[in-house]
Amino acid sequence: MSESEYQTVVQLLPRLRRFAYGLCGSMEAAEDLVQEACTRLLASAGDKEGYLDRWLFRTIRNLHVDGLRSRQVSERYRHRLVQAENDQRVGSRHTEASIELDEVRALMQQLPPEQREVLLLIGVEGFSYRECSRMLDLPIGTVTSRVARARRQLVRWMTSDPKDDEP
Amino acid sequence: MNEERDRTPCDALSVEDGLRLNAYLDGELDGDEPDRVERWIREDPEAAACLELLRGVDSRCREALDEAFHRPVDPGLGATLEQIRQRQEGTVPVPDHRGGTWWRPLGALAAGVLLLAVGYGLGVTTTTSRFDARLAAAEASRAEARSALARALEYTPSGTTVNWASSRYNASAELQPVRTLKMGDDRYCREYRETLVIDGVREERRGLSCRLGRERWQTRLIIPEKKGNELF
Numbered sequence: 140m141s142e143s144e145y146q147t148v149v150q151l152l153p154r155l156r157r158f159a160y161g162l163c164g165s166m167e168a169a170e171d172l173v174q175e176a177c178t179r180l181l182a183s184a185g186d187k188e189g190y191l192d193r194w195l196f197r198t199i200r201n202l203h204v205d206g207l208r209s210r211q212v213s214e215r216y217r218h219r220l221v222q223a224e225n226d227q228r229v230g231s232r233h234t235e236a237s238i239e240l241d242e243v244r245a246l247m248q249q250l251p252p253e254q255r256e257v258l259l260l261i262g263v264e265g266f267s268y269r270e271c272s273r274m275l276d277l278p279i280g281t282v283t284s285r286v287a288r289a290r291r292q293l294v295r296w297m298t299s300d301p302k303d304d305e306p
Numbered sequence: 307m308n309e310e311r312d313r314t315p316c317d318a319l320s321v322e323d324g325l326r327l328n329a330y331l332d333g334e335l336d337g338d339e340p341d342r343v344e345r346w347i348r349e350d351p352e353a354a355a356c357l358e359l360l361r362g363v364d365s366r367c368r369e370a371l372d373e374a375f376h377r378p379v380d381p382g383l384g385a386t387l388e389q390i391r392q393r394q395e396g397t398v399p400v401p402d403h404r405g406g407t408w409w410r411p412l413g414a415l416a417a418g419v420l421l422l423a424v425g426y427g428l429g430v431t432t433t434t435s436r437f438d439a440r441l442a443a444a445e446a447s448r449a450e451a452r453s454a455l456a457r458a459l460e461y462t463p464s465g466t467t468v469n470w471a472s473s474r475y476n477a478s479a480e481l482q483p484v485r486t487l488k489m490g491d492d493r494y495c496r497e498y499r500e501t502l503v504i505d506g507v508r509e510e511r512r513g514l515s516c517r518l519g520r521e522r523w524q525t526r527l528i529i530p531e532k533k534g535n536e537l538f
């Protein structure tokens with residue numbers, strides 16, 4: 140039983156980290172979220188067979204939201220987010236490819252959080268509208284319109300002329 | 307941002323039509339709805355353009371987060387995973403969470419001790435490092451493939467396929483520039499097809515990339531040939 144739970148978590152791990160990274164925009168903070176979700180899984184009772192994936196994604200999302208809202212969550216997490224923001228301001232010493240990916244991540248962070256989480260779950264992780272609405276406790280209609288608004292906004296931003304064209 | 311200048315084909319659609327396109331993209335339509343949307347896309351170039359752009363958003367976001375997807379697992383997390391594996395066999399104490407944060411440093415300490423004391427015996431180190439090596443190799447392969455693509459876009463005529471294989475990793479690609487577009491500001495962009503095989507996993511996609519300088523290309527759009535969330 141726990142072996143299969145373990146296998147599921149290991150298999151999900153890359154996606155969980157991608158989701159956490161998309162939510163908070165900082166790799167270190169994302170690692171904290173995933174680590175904390177796994178620790179909570181370890182501490183939680185009951186078999187989650189059949190919905191472990193939804194449980195983990197939901198836990199990561201709730202930890203992130205709590206981290207922004209309440210004092211209960213570690214200062215370290217908030218510190219990481221502030222640090223990541225500062226790092227982005229320092230500017231870039233990366234390759235072209237990674238600058239471009241930085242831009243996409245920055246645009247994702249500019250989306251309202253409620254649109255961003257839905258886009259990540261549906262557009263990036265491939266969950267259905269129903270699964271997403273269950274994970275976030277939202278009506279399907281809300282999920283549907285949020286994913287559409289998020290994509291439309293990103294299309295606008297991504298197709299606008301880049302400011303930093305070079306010869 | 308300037309709203310007028312940033313108008314896209316998606317902005318020309320009604321809210322209802324926008325929702326339909328998104329639902330189509332996400333495989334959420336039932337019955338004959340998908341067929342009806344496909345007919346609509348064939349007849350309405352603006353809707354078709356919007357659909358491609360929406361698709362591109364997902365793949366760009368996925369690509370931008372790839373770094374986290376392929377990142378090596380750190381030992382702390384590896385130890386927690388090992389605890390999950392062991393927990394019902396009674397060999398590892400399970401931390402009790404009561405809503406506070408006291409357990410966090412204790413959990414980390416326990417994880418560290420576990421890793422040091424029994425990690426080798428339980429095989430966690432071996433599992434983690436094998437995992438790490440594979441993910442690191444995949445990441446490095448992608449970086450090499452991006453450079454190969456930039457070279458193909460720089461030097462290869464449209465319609466010609468370039469075969470590339472990594473000398474260091476189990477990775478190869480077929481790269482084909484499809485056509486060249488001259489943009490209003492005299493920049494050149496190229497549409498291309500790419501089939502990437504990393505560690506036996508095949509990815510096919512089309513993209514649009516614009517030239518920044520010699521062998522320097524910026525991808526503006528990537529459209530996967532099939533929607534994939536493969537883990538490795």
